[in-house]
Amino acid sequence: MKDDLPHLARLPVPLITNVMGSTAEEFAELVEAVGARDEIAAVELNVSCPNVKTGLDIGAVPAELERVVAAVRPRSSKPIVVKLTPNTSDVAACARAAEAAGADAVSLINTLRAMAMHPSGDGPWLGARTGGLSGPAIRAVALAQVAAVAAAIDLPIVGMGGVATGNHARDLREAGATLVAVGTESFRDPAAGARIAGELVVVENACKTAQDRQLA
Numbered sequence: 001m002k003d004d005l006p007h008l009a010r011l012p013v014p015l016i017t018n019v020m021g022s023t024a025e026e027f028a029e030l031v032e033a034v035g036a037r038d039e040i041a042a043v044e045l046n047v048s049c050p051n052v053k054t055g056l057d058i059g060a061v062p063a064e065l066e067r068v069v070a071a072v073r074p075r076s077s078k079p080i081v082v083k084l085t086p087n088t089s090d091v092a093a094c095a096r097a098a099e100a101a102g103a104d105a106v107s108l109i110n111t112l113r114a115m116a117m118h119p120s121g122d123g124p125w126l127g128a129r130t131g132g133l134s135g136p137a138i139r140a141v142a143l144a145q146v147a148a149v150a151a152a153i154d155l156p157i158v159g160m161g162g163v164a165t166g167n168h169a170r171d172l173r174e175a176g177a178t179l180v181a182v183g184t185e186s187f188r189d190p191a192a193g194a195r196i197a198g199e200l201v202v203v204e205n206a207c208k209t210a211q212d213r214q215l216a
């Protein structure tokens, strides 16, 4: 917060800060500290951290997720966005748990647990053995999970996962996302967010014109 917030706060956009803890109390402390800063518009909880006892993501079990969000909720009046983990058997149940505990919005999907083997035959390539898969390979999973969550809750949804064009963003909006976020594509093209937003306007206008013609 000391090093990054001063220059981030000068950007002409609202700041949503993503925090991660490994216990409900850690999340609550972080949300309280981050939420107290005027520069920050909303706080997003990354619940994809593994639970030390079960090894499952902390947000993978609805009752556990509800406990974390309920612990965090009274500690800030800022909007709380729960970034759901895709590494769960029932993402819709997790979304309902977040809604029940007082979340203002949910976002999804985070990365999928995945593995790469070292080309030299030395076993797992990543230090933690597994890592998070993102980008084009997860786009279809993102669409299915956003649609499942949209059918289960009334909260706004920030959809993401493999978005690289306006058409991809439109597909997520059609599946039920209110907003769309761009992750991996921004590493390849730092201006991707603005480009995709422009493409989305063109694609959505074209769809609307086609629908209006059909009605007429």
Ligand SMILES: Cc1cc2nc3c(=O)[nH]c(=O)nc-3n(C[C@H](O)[C@H](O)[C@H](O)COP(=O)(O)O)c2cc1C
Pocket: 018, 045, 046, 083, 108, 109, 110, 111, 133, 134, 135, 136, 138, 160, 161, 162, 163, 181, 182, 183, 184, 185
């Ligand atoms: C290098 C990298 C770092 C990430 N760090 C975070 C993080 O700190 N917190 C979080 O909630 N998600 C994190 N993510 C997940 C992304 O925000 C996003 O949910 C995911 O990558 C899917 O979107 P994409 O395919 O557009 O990248 C990270 C992803 C990548 C590739």
